[in-house]
């Protein structure tokens with residue numbers, strides 16, 4: 001299964017390819033643009049072309065783009081909601097221009113409006129995305145969240161409902177499953193039995209074939225803590241043993257994985273990649 005990390009786009013998106021290659025990644029994730037700003041500067045076509053060329057040469061698959069943190073597809077405020085849809089479409093445009101396979105997004109927060117409102121809101125947003133004709137070459141993936149505060153999207157059945165609705169709107173969306181967020185939201189996979197039932201639940205609730213990418217992160221918070229705090233692989237509350245059970249599952253083992261573990265320097269990524277590979281090699285030795 002392809003394994004990679006989230007790499008920086010400092011100096012331009014095309015610069016990220018060399019960073020991923022240097023770390024020995026098979027897959028990679030980037031932000032399409034500054035993740036904490038509403039200011040949008042279009043990506044020059046030459047830069048997009050350079051990214052595509054370098055990526056092809058490096059043989060990286062999949063390329064995942066993560067959306068801006070300000071985008072809130074469940075915002076009750078109409079201004080923010082429409083601004084979010086607009087920015088989402090622009091970022092999907094960037095992802096398609098660079099030939100990315102997936103665009104991963106969080107589902108935002110409906111504040112005190114509740115999950116039923118959030119579900120309607122995000123479905124409306126995705127309908128507008130579908131109508132724009134975007135999302136055909138880059139598939140939109142919805143990421144499960146940790147369930148902190150009024151944030152939406154921690155439940156797999158909710159994500160499944162959105163995916164089914166999007167399909168009816170003509171948008172073939174999928175799931176990006178974050179192990180830290182899931183654990184924090186109360187989904188346990190600490191024993192082989194729990195791992196098996198979670199793998200089956202992902203398929204049953206999000207839909208067969210929906211799971212496209214795994215964000216492989218350990219968790220600083222405990223099971224059900226709702227804390228979105230990533231930890232180094234094997235060093236958090238999830239632990240290497242649980243990852244071994246989960247990643248060994250036949251429904252999980254071929255899904256590409258991206259690390260979003262804490263990072264001060266490349267050494268941190270290299271250490272986490274090595275630990276993830278060690279766990280995956282352990283899988284081969286299991287009966």
Ligand SMILES: [Zn+2]
Pocket residue numbers: 143178215260
């Ligand atoms: Zn994630």
Ligand SMILES: [Zn+2]
Pocket residue numbers: 178180181228229230
């Ligand atoms: Zn997170």
